[in-house]
Amino acid sequence: MKVVPLDDKVVIKRLDSEEMTAGGVLLPDAAREKPHQGRVLSVGDGRLLSSGSRIPHQVSEGDRVLFQRWAGTEVEINGQDLLILSEDEILAIVE
Numbered sequence: 001m002k003v004v005p006l007d008d009k010v011v012i013k014r015l016d017s018e019e020m021t022a023g024g025v026l027l028p029d030a031a032r033e034k035p036h037q038g039r040v041l042s043v044g045d046g047r048l049l050s051s052g053s054r055i056p057h058q059v060s061e062g063d064r065v066l067f068q069r070w071a072g073t074e075v076e077i078n079g080q081d082l083l084i085l086s087e088d089e090i091l092a093i094v095e
Contacts, residue, residue, distance in 0.1 A: 003077055005084060008047040010059060012038035012067065012083045037066055037094065038083060047087070057087055064094040 003011050015037045040063045046054035059065060072085025 003042055003082065003084075005042055005044040007044050008055075008057070008087045009044045009084055010040055010057070010087055010090065011042040012065065012072070012085065013041055013080065014038045014083060015064070036069060037064060039064055041082070043087075059087065059090060059093060066091045066094060 005011050040059050040061055042061060043057045043059060046056045048054055067083075067085060067090050071089035072083045075082050075084060
């Protein structure tokens with residue numbers, strides 16, 4: 001199943017979190033924080049203006065991005081945990 005976001009929405013797959021601390025301690029799943037980085041899987045058509053035109057996205061599929069801690073809505077599709085959020089909630093593109 002393919003997820004196609006609407007308007008200014010973006011579908012992101014979170015990157016894996018660190019399994020070890022800087023001191024070498026292995027963290028169990030329950031102790032890991034959710035990562036604030038992800039890979040853009042799909043983008044919508046862009047924000048719709050009152051004039052009827054659209055503003056294109058600044059991010060594109062495949063970009064690695066940083067986003068806010070509580071951004072978006074988490075969904076599970078085909079066994080994958082995905083995040084659907086507005087482009088406004090994306091803080092930066094990581095190059």
